[in-house]
Amino acid sequence: MSKNNGSSRAYRIFSIVVLILLALLFLFPLYWILTGALKPPAAINSPTPQWWPKEFTLRNFQALFSRRSAPLFQLGSLSGPTVPGAIRWLINTVFMAVMAMILTCLTAAMAGYALAKKRFTGRFILFSLIVAAMALPKQVILIPLIREMSSLGLYDNIWAVIFPTVGWPFGVFLMKQFAEGIPGEMLEAARIDGAGEAMTFTNIVYPMIKPGVGALAIFTFISSWNDYFMQLIMLTSSNNLTISLGIATMQAENSTDYGLIMAGAALAAVPIIIVFLIFQKYFTKGITMGAVKG
Amino acid sequence: MTKTMSPRLRRQENISGYLFLLPSLVFFLGFVIYPMAMCIWTSFTDANMNSNTADRFIGFANYVELWQDPVFLKALVNTIIIVVVSVPVVCIFSLWVASAIYRMKEGPLSFFRVVFYLPVVTGSVAVTVVWKWMYNNYYGIFNYLLKGAGVIDKNINWLGDPKYALACIIIILLTTSVGQPIVLYVSALSNVDQSLVEAAEVDGATNTQVFWRIKWPQIMPTTLYILIITTINSFQCFALIQLLTSGGPNYATETVMYYIYYTAFKLYRFGYGNAMGVILAIFIAALSAVQFRLAKED
Numbered sequence: 001m002s003k004n005n006g007s008s009r010a011y012r013i014f015s016i017v018v019l020i021l022l023a024l025l026f027l028f029p030l031y032w033i034l035t036g037a038l039k040p041p042a043a044i045n046s047p048t049p050q051w052w053p054k055e056f057t058l059r060n061f062q063a064l065f066s067r068r069s070a071p072l073f074q075l076g077s078l079s080g081p082t083v084p085g086a087i088r089w090l091i092n093t094v095f096m097a098v099m100a101m102i103l104t105c106l107t108a109a110m111a112g113y114a115l116a117k118k119r120f121t122g123r124f125i126l127f128s129l130i131v132a133a134m135a136l137p138k139q140v141i142l143i144p145l146i147r148e149m150s151s152l153g154l155y156d157n158i159w160a161v162i163f164p165t166v167g168w169p170f171g172v173f174l175m176k177q178f179a180e181g182i183p184g185e186m187l188e189a190a191r192i193d194g195a196g197e198a199m200t201f202t203n204i205v206y207p208m209i210k211p212g213v214g215a216l217a218i219f220t221f222i223s224s225w226n227d228y229f230m231q232l233i234m235l236t237s238s239n240n241l242t243i244s245l246g247i248a249t250m251q252a253e254n255s256t257d258y259g260l261i262m263a264g265a266a267l268a269a270v271p272i273i274i275v276f277l278i279f280q281k282y283f284t285k286g287i288t289m290g291a292v293k294g
Numbered sequence: 295m296t297k298t299m300s301p302r303l304r305r306q307e308n309i310s311g312y313l314f315l316l317p318s319l320v321f322f323l324g325f326v327i328y329p330m331a332m333c334i335w336t337s338f339t340d341a342n343m344n345s346n347t348a349d350r351f352i353g354f355a356n357y358v359e360l361w362q363d364p365v366f367l368k369a370l371v372n373t374i375i376i377v378v379v380s381v382p383v384v385c386i387f388s389l390w391v392a393s394a395i396y397r398m399k400e401g402p403l404s405f406f407r408v409v410f411y412l413p414v415v416t417g418s419v420a421v422t423v424v425w426k427w428m429y430n431n432y433y434g435i436f437n438y439l440l441k442g443a444g445v446i447d448k449n450i451n452w453l454g455d456p457k458y459a460l461a462c463i464i465i466i467l468l469t470t471s472v473g474q475p476i477v478l479y480v481s482a483l484s485n486v487d488q489s490l491v492e493a494a495e496v497d498g499a500t501n502t503q504v505f506w507r508i509k510w511p512q513i514m515p516t517t518l519y520i521l522i523i524t525t526i527n528s529f530q531c532f533a534l535i536q537l538l539t540s541g542g543p544n545y546a547t548e549t550v551m552y553y554i555y556y557t558a559f560k561l562y563r564f565g566y567g568n569a570m571g572v573i574l575a576i577f578i579a580a581l582s583a584v585q586f587r588l589a590k591e592d
Binding site (some may be wrong): 008019020022023026027029030032033036044045046047049066103106107108110111113114115118119120121123126129130133135136137138139140141142143145146147148161163164166167168169172197202204215222225226228229232238244245247248251254258260262264265266269270273276279284287288289 | 341425
């Protein structure tokens with residue numbers, strides 16, 4: 001060991017320097033969004049970049065919020081107070097991500113438990129189907145999905161984005177991994193004590209897979225928020241857009257007003273980054289547990 | 295649980311098992327399996343926008359047409375280039391970063407993990423629009439920096455030039471692809487059996503030897519998983535193309551995924567688009583199978 005101490009020390013310093021440089025490169029786009037959103041047009045449309053804004057302005061956000069307005073929400077004939085369109089997009093996005101998260105966690109926790117602990121007929125076939133579906137790209141089914149949603153009357157409706165997200169079998173797979181860890185004796189004991197299936201699930205199974213549910217919840221929330229593709233193919237009318245889709249549409253309309261577009265990008269990215277930073281630990285766990293071992 | 299079950303217990307297990315599965319199955323069968331089946335079926339029909347006429351079965355006509363469609367062939371070549379470049383780069387880059395950070399203390403470790411994951415969380419739209427600005431012909435920082443360094447002498451229209459457009463897309467794709475592999479490698483490397491590593495070090499093995507002989511075989515399953523998810527991700531590269539180049543200039547950045555979208559939304563040829571979807575799925579399945587075999591042989 002002692003003979004290569006010098007070179008290994010030099011390598012460690014080298015690798016830390018490279019890591020820090022890479023980290024700066026990876027942080028730069030976000031920095032450029034946030035500072036760009038606060039720069040006046042003169043600074044944005046200058047061939048010489050202003051690395052740090054000389055002058056801060058909120059006019060990009062004012063422009064973003066003074067674009068077309070929309071009701072805050074619509075429930076049947078009832079509609080909320082009028083707000084800037086971007087706020088409506090944000091509300092739509094939160095609704096979509098929360099619903100996808102709740103439905104996914106609920107259905108996947110139950111299904112994962114059944115797959116891990118119940119010895120029902122067809123269990124192997126079903127599990128193979130789930131793994132096979134996971135290995136296929138979900139985007140290739142876009143055309144059949146659009147037609148299916150149209151015939152269900154859900155096209156251009158936020159539920160058309162939510163349902164396929166809930167159907168994606170990753171959550172079931174993840175929950176199965178967690179539920180495998182429940183000792184069979186505990187379930188046996190509950191049965192002997194006369195606990196029904198529902199009670200066993202809520203009192204014994206759920207507390208044991210709770211960390212997994214947490215991981216799945218945050219994972220689903222973030223991936224649903226950012227699933228631009230599904231949002232793009234399903235939603236069309238201005239009031240129904242999500243924030244990502246709204247910014248993309250805005251970009252197509254005023255492709256040169258980078259200040260406005262950066263303000264929109266900041267509005268789309270900052271909330272989800274904050275959520276990510278808060279629940280980062282659960283998230284990492286979800287990714288690692290979901291990986292197929294062996 | 296008991297291996298042999300009485301018929302009564304078995305029936306009970308069946309009923310309760312399927313009751314727990316039911317809610318999930320409704321969504322899985324309804325919005326994943328059913329569309330997949332429809333994708334295969336309609337690829338053999340002339341399905342289009344007109345919902346009044348039933349889809350007419352036309353056999354393999356769509357598939358035959360695909361191989362004579364220059365845009366599809368160009369899209370296929372571009373997609374393969376994206377996969378062939380990005381998969382090895384993502385794997386090597388993330389393995390290097392992970393091995394450099396996995397023994398750090400919790401604080402710096404989390405910091406680096408978060409930083410490399412950030413482009414994924416930021417979302418494809420926000421990431422893409424800021425890169426579009428950075429690549430811009432007049433106001434972009436790349437032209438400014440490269441001109442300042444003397445690499446180029448006049449501004450380059452990065453996304454508008456067929457020579458550079460695909461490379462520009464791949465660079466963005468790379469920054470949004472390494473987050474998850476790094477998290478996975480960090481976890482795999484910290485689970486490597488430490489006693490084996492120590493034993494080898496006592497025997498005088500160098501760091502390189504320890505890595506290839508002991509760590510590499512143990513992280514093989516993770517590598518395989520990363521290869522497969524990165525392959526699927528690269529094949530699905532879409533948002534970047536739709537927002538930056540729409541497949542242009544002159545089909546230089548056309549990918550299969552973007553062409554499927556274009557066929558569905560601009561040409562309204564659903565059957566034809568689905569045939570492409572089936573081909574894409576077959577490609578991905580075949581590649582995953584090959585990677586699986588190679589990894590198993592190692």
